[in-house]
Amino acid sequence: MSPEAAGGAMIGSYMKTLLLLLWPLAALAADAPAIRIELVTGGHPHEISFYAVFEGNRDFKINVNPHPSAFRSDMRKSTDVLVLYDMADMDGETERRHLREFLEAGKGMVVLHHAVIDNQHWPWWYEEVIGGRYLLAPKGNQRASTYQHDVPMTVRPTGKHPITEGLGGFSIVDEVYNFMWRSPKTRVLLEADQPEGEKAVAWIGPWEKSRVVVIQLGHGQEAHENASYRKLVRNAIVWAAGK
Ligand SMILES: [Zn+2]
Structure with a gap:
């Protein structure tokens, strides 16, 4: 050789x-394979720091698609998890059908912060799916919901769940919503130490055909840059994807 x-x-x-x-x-x-995420924005201004919440998640493939364009097509084949950060009413029958079909097909959803105010005229949405309602005006004997910015709080998991795994208690400064209606069928994941205000800041919706998570936190830069908040959002997406 x-x-x-x-x-x-x-x-x-x-x-x-x-x-x-x-x-x-x-x-x-x-x-x-990557978790395919449709991230829906629109209807509410937000700081650019919001997008950094998703940084470092190499296993996420995220498509940002503002309301209502996200709902104009059938998402069942293209999307694993819907992440909502919009604030809008969905009144079109086609858009409503696409969202319903997505959730009925067992696909997961994570509702972030002001997206709990979505769909004010759609009881199916707030009663059966997310199990929470921010009341823009008083209704019957329920008073209108309120919001308060820059509230320092300590947030603690209520028990064991994959979404709060390894999170422990953490401090955050964020906007909180008070006097919301919440369905007794929800399972609260995180509570804030707010003596006067609403304690539940993250919960699982009553929807049984797929995994729906609501995280009320996430208004601005202070929350977006909070490492525990980022971990919470990541865990919620992974869980909603059925992993
Ligand atoms: Zn806000």
């Missing part, structure tokens, strides 16, 4: 070993 041929054979065997070592990693990556 010439020195060149011997060198070539050595490089060949080195490459083979390297490939054998890397193959399991490549196979693992191929086995874990």
Whole structure:
């Protein structure tokens, strides 16, 4: 064997070993497809820091699609999880059908902050799906809901759940909503130490055909940059995706 041929054979065997070592990693990556997320905004201004909440999640494939364009097509094949950060009413029958079909097909949804004010005229939405309603005006014996900015609070998980796993209690300064209606069928995940105000700041909706998570926190930069908030949103998306 010439020195060149011997060198070539050595490089060949080195490459083979390297490939054998890397193959399991490549196979693992191929086995874990990204979570396809449709992120719906619109109807409410927000700070650009909101988008940094999703940074570092290499396993997320996020498409930002403002309201109502997100709901103009059937999302069942293209999307794993719907993440809402819009504030709008959905009154079109086609858009409503697409959202209903998505949730009836077992697809998950995460509702963030002002998106709990969505769909004020759609009882199915606030009673059966998200299990919460922000009342823009008093209704019957219920007073109107209120909001308060820049509230420092400590937030604690109410029990064990994959969404709050490893989160523990954490401090956050954020906007809170008070005097909301919440369905008794919701399961509260996180409570804030607000003596006067609403304690539940994250819950699982009553919807049984798919996984629906509501996180009331998330107004501005202080929340968006909070590492625990980011972890909470990530965990909620992963759980809603059925993982
Ligand atoms: Zn807000």
